[in-house]
Amino acid sequence: MSKPVIAIDMGGTRIKTGIIQDGTILYSASIDAHSGKGLRHRLPFIQETVKNMLHQLGLSTADIAGLGIASPGIVDSVQKKILSIDKKFGDAPDINLNEWCSKTFDLPFTLENDARSALLGEWKYGNAKNYENIVLMTLGTGIGSAAIMEGQLLKGKHFTAGILGGHSVINYTGDSCNCGNKGCVETEASTWNLPAMARTQKNFTESKLSASPVIDYELVFRLADEGDTTALHLRDQSLQAWSAGAINLIHSYDPEVLVLTGGIMASSSQIIPYIKQYIDTHAWTPWGKVHIEEGAFPGTAALLGIAHLVNH
Amino acid sequence: MSKPVIAIDMGGTRIKTGIIQDGTILYSASIDAHSGKGLRHRLPFIQETVKNMLHQLGLSTADIAGLGIASPGIVDSVQKKILSIDKKFGDAPDINLNEWCSKTFDLPFTLENDARSALLGEWKYGNAKNYENIVLMTLGTGIGSAAIMEGQLLKGKHFTAGILGGHSVINYTGDSCNCGNKGCVETEASTWNLPAMARTQKNFTESKLSASPVIDYELVFRLADEGDTTALHLRDQSLQAWSAGAINLIHSYDPEVLVLTGGIMASSSQIIPYIKQYIDTHAWTPWGKVHIEEGAFPGTAALLGIAHLVNH
Structure with a gap:
C-alpha cells in the first residue's frame, strides 16, 4: 500500500482537492476558482483546505507521500512549471509552485496537465x-x-x-x-x-x-x-x-x-x-x-x- | 557500404523506381501510374523497368539487398500489406506484394506508407x-x-x-x-x-x-x-x-x-x-x-x- 497523497485539480470554475490513497479518495473538498483573478491569491485558500482535509483524517504531512497539481494549459512536468495557460489563471506561469509546495507542506511536488491527469485516472482505475x-x-x-x-x-x-x-x-x-x-x-x-x-x-x-x-x-x-x-x-x-x-x-x-x-x-x-x-x-x-x-x-x-x- | 536496393514509389500519377545505395540514386526511371485502373496490371511494367535499370548498371538481383515499395494509403509494414488506399490503386489490398517480390526478384521485401518514407528520406539525408x-x-x-x-x-x-x-x-x-x-x-x-x-x-x-x-x-x-x-x-x-x-x-x-x-x-x-x-x-x-x-x-x-x- 502506498502512502496517501494530496491531489489538486485546478479547474477554471472549481479547484478540487483530495487526499488519495491507491486510487481511493479518502477525503475531498473544493473551493471556488475565481480563475479570472489569478492563482496566487487562491494559494492560501488551497493551503487552508488541504490542512483541513488532513485534520479531518487525523493525518499530518509526515503521513503523506507528496502533493500533485493537475493544471490546465501547457505544463513542463520535468521542470514543474506552468508554461502557458490561456487566460485562466493568467499569473500561474510566474508562480514557483514547487517552492510553494516545499515551503508550505515540506512535500515533494508533482505537476501535470489536467487532461493528461484525467487520462491517467481513467487508464489506471477507470474505463480505459x-x-x-x-x-x-x-x-x-x-x-x-x-x-x-x-x-x-x-x-x-x-x-x-x-x-x-x-x-x-x-x-x-x-x-x-x-x-x-x-x-x-x-x-x-x-x-x-x-x-x-x-x-x-x-x-x-x-x-x-x-x-x-x-x-x-x-x-x-x-x-x-x-x-x-x-x-x-x-x-x-x-x-x-x-x-x-x-x-x-x-x-x-x-x-x-x-x-x-x-x-x-x-x-x-x-x-x-x-x-x-x-x-x-x-x-x-x-x-x-x-x-x-x-x-x-x-x-x-x-x-x-x-x-x-x-x-x- | 551497404548493397544497393530497389526502391519503388507508387505515386498516383507516376510510379517512380530507382536503384539506390546509401542515399545515392544510382539510376532512376518512372512509368505512368494509370492508378485508376489498379496496380495489378502495372506490375509487369514495374518488373520490366526494374530489370532494365539493373541491366543499365550491369547489376543482377544477387547484387541487391532487397526491394522496397513506398505506397499511398494505410500500410501494415509488419505484415507487408496495403490495408486501405482510398480510390487510387483500388486493387492493391488484394495483391500479395511480398509474394510478387519474392517470385519476381527473389529478394526480401519492405513496404511502408509513402509520406512516412519521404519523411525518412528527409530525416536521413535531407532537410530534417x-x-x-x-x-x-x-x-x-x-x-x-x-x-x-x-x-x-x-x-x-x-x-x-x-x-x-x-x-x-x-x-x-x-x-x-x-x-x-x-x-x-x-x-x-x-x-x-x-x-x-x-x-x-x-x-x-x-x-x-x-x-x-x-x-x-x-x-x-x-x-x-x-x-x-x-x-x-x-x-x-x-x-x-x-x-x-x-x-x-x-x-x-x-x-x-x-x-x-x-x-x-x-x-x-x-x-x-x-x-x-x-x-x-x-x-x-x-x-x-x-x-x-x-x-x-x-x-x-x-x-x-x-x-x-x-x-x-
Missing part, C-alpha cells in the same frame, strides 16, 4: 483500464484532450503533444480563439463560448435561451429536447464540432478507444450516440471501429491521475 | 537531418503527412498514426472527401479536388482558368500573380487550408520542424512565407517558433526513405 492506445477528450468550459500510445503517455518535445485537441482547427474560416488560433473546436463548441454562440443565432430573441441569465449546455440540451429551434441548432452544431474534433484526435493518435468526459457529459445520453455514429461513419479506421467510452470519474479522474503520478 | 521531432506535409494530388517524435517514426497501433494529416477535418460543415470523412484538408485544397473547387467559384466562367483543359496549382498560382480574381481566391483559400492543416499537425505532434514537400511545392516561394507567417501567428507553441523547411528532395524523398528502410 484494458487499453494501451487511448485518446481522452474532455467537454467542458474548454475542450481538453490527452493521448496514450502503446502504453506511453504522450508529452512531446515541448510538452504540447496530445493536449491541444481542443485547439484543433475544425473551421479554418472561423472565429478567433482565446489561444490565438482560429476556428478551434473550443471556439465552435464549448461552455466558455456558448453564450456568444447563442447570441449570434438568428431568432435568438425568440428562444427561451434569451430569457436565461446563464446559458450552459445543460440548458441547451433541455430546450433542444423541448423543440426550441435555437437550442436545437446549437446542440446539433456542437455535436458536429465535437465529432470533428474527435475524428482529428483519432486520425492523429490511432487509438483503440476514445474516452469522453467533462462537465458537458452530464448530457451524455444525447452526446455519446451521436459522436459514436459520426465516428463509425467518418473516421478512416480500416482495422475496425474505435470504442467510445464515457469516463468512469467525470468529476475526479484528474485527481486520481495526478495522485497516481505522485506515487510513480 | 538535425531534428528528432519532425512533421512532414506533402502538398500534391492528395495531402500526405508523417511524424517523428523523439527520434521514433510514428506508426500507431493500427498503422494510421501520423499519416492522416490530409484527412484532418478543417471545415466540419464542408464537402465529403474520398476517404468517407467531411471537410478534410484534401477536400479543401489539393490537386485532385482543384478542378471541382474552381468550377464552384463565382465568376469561374470569366476566369482564364475556365479556358484551360487542365486546372492545376501551377496555373492557379500563375494566374493569381496576373490578378485573375478566381485564381486569387483559390490560391488564398488553399494557403489558408494548408496552414490550418499544418497547425493541426503541429498541435498534434509538437515538432521542432515542419518539412513541406510534394508537387505543389514547385510554387514554394508563394507558399512557404504564407504558411510560416500563419503558423508563427496562430500555433500555440509557447516554447518558440516551429522551423519551416522545404523538402530537399521534392521528387525522390520517398525513394530515398524506403531504400533506407530496406537496409535497416
Whole structure:
C-alpha cells in the first residue's frame, strides 16, 4: 500500500482537492476558482483546505507521500512549471509552485496537465483500464484532450503533444480563439463560448435561451429536447464540432478507444450516440471501429491521475 | 557500404523506381501510374523497368539487398500489406506484394506508407537531418503527412498514426472527401479536388482558368500573380487550408520542424512565407517558433526513405 497523497485539480470554475490513497479518495473538498483573478491569491485558500482535509483524517504531512497539481494549459512536468495557460489563471506561469509546495507542506511536488491527469485516472482505475492506445477528450468550459500510445503517455518535445485537441482547427474560416488560433473546436463548441454562440443565432430573441441569465449546455440540451429551434441548432452544431474534433484526435493518435468526459457529459445520453455514429461513419479506421467510452470519474479522474503520478 | 536496393514509389500519377545505395540514386526511371485502373496490371511494367535499370548498371538481383515499395494509403509494414488506399490503386489490398517480390526478384521485401518514407528520406539525408521531432506535409494530388517524435517514426497501433494529416477535418460543415470523412484538408485544397473547387467559384466562367483543359496549382498560382480574381481566391483559400492543416499537425505532434514537400511545392516561394507567417501567428507553441523547411528532395524523398528502410 502506498502512502496517501494530496491531489489538486485546478479547474477554471472549481479547484478540487483530495487526499488519495491507491486510487481511493479518502477525503475531498473544493473551493471556488475565481480563475479570472489569478492563482496566487487562491494559494492560501488551497493551503487552508488541504490542512483541513488532513485534520479531518487525523493525518499530518509526515503521513503523506507528496502533493500533485493537475493544471490546465501547457505544463513542463520535468521542470514543474506552468508554461502557458490561456487566460485562466493568467499569473500561474510566474508562480514557483514547487517552492510553494516545499515551503508550505515540506512535500515533494508533482505537476501535470489536467487532461493528461484525467487520462491517467481513467487508464489506471477507470474505463480505459484494458487499453494501451487511448485518446481522452474532455467537454467542458474548454475542450481538453490527452493521448496514450502503446502504453506511453504522450508529452512531446515541448510538452504540447496530445493536449491541444481542443485547439484543433475544425473551421479554418472561423472565429478567433482565446489561444490565438482560429476556428478551434473550443471556439465552435464549448461552455466558455456558448453564450456568444447563442447570441449570434438568428431568432435568438425568440428562444427561451434569451430569457436565461446563464446559458450552459445543460440548458441547451433541455430546450433542444423541448423543440426550441435555437437550442436545437446549437446542440446539433456542437455535436458536429465535437465529432470533428474527435475524428482529428483519432486520425492523429490511432487509438483503440476514445474516452469522453467533462462537465458537458452530464448530457451524455444525447452526446455519446451521436459522436459514436459520426465516428463509425467518418473516421478512416480500416482495422475496425474505435470504442467510445464515457469516463468512469467525470468529476475526479484528474485527481486520481495526478495522485497516481505522485506515487510513480 | 551497404548493397544497393530497389526502391519503388507508387505515386498516383507516376510510379517512380530507382536503384539506390546509401542515399545515392544510382539510376532512376518512372512509368505512368494509370492508378485508376489498379496496380495489378502495372506490375509487369514495374518488373520490366526494374530489370532494365539493373541491366543499365550491369547489376543482377544477387547484387541487391532487397526491394522496397513506398505506397499511398494505410500500410501494415509488419505484415507487408496495403490495408486501405482510398480510390487510387483500388486493387492493391488484394495483391500479395511480398509474394510478387519474392517470385519476381527473389529478394526480401519492405513496404511502408509513402509520406512516412519521404519523411525518412528527409530525416536521413535531407532537410530534417538535425531534428528528432519532425512533421512532414506533402502538398500534391492528395495531402500526405508523417511524424517523428523523439527520434521514433510514428506508426500507431493500427498503422494510421501520423499519416492522416490530409484527412484532418478543417471545415466540419464542408464537402465529403474520398476517404468517407467531411471537410478534410484534401477536400479543401489539393490537386485532385482543384478542378471541382474552381468550377464552384463565382465568376469561374470569366476566369482564364475556365479556358484551360487542365486546372492545376501551377496555373492557379500563375494566374493569381496576373490578378485573375478566381485564381486569387483559390490560391488564398488553399494557403489558408494548408496552414490550418499544418497547425493541426503541429498541435498534434509538437515538432521542432515542419518539412513541406510534394508537387505543389514547385510554387514554394508563394507558399512557404504564407504558411510560416500563419503558423508563427496562430500555433500555440509557447516554447518558440516551429522551423519551416522545404523538402530537399521534392521528387525522390520517398525513394530515398524506403531504400533506407530496406537496409535497416
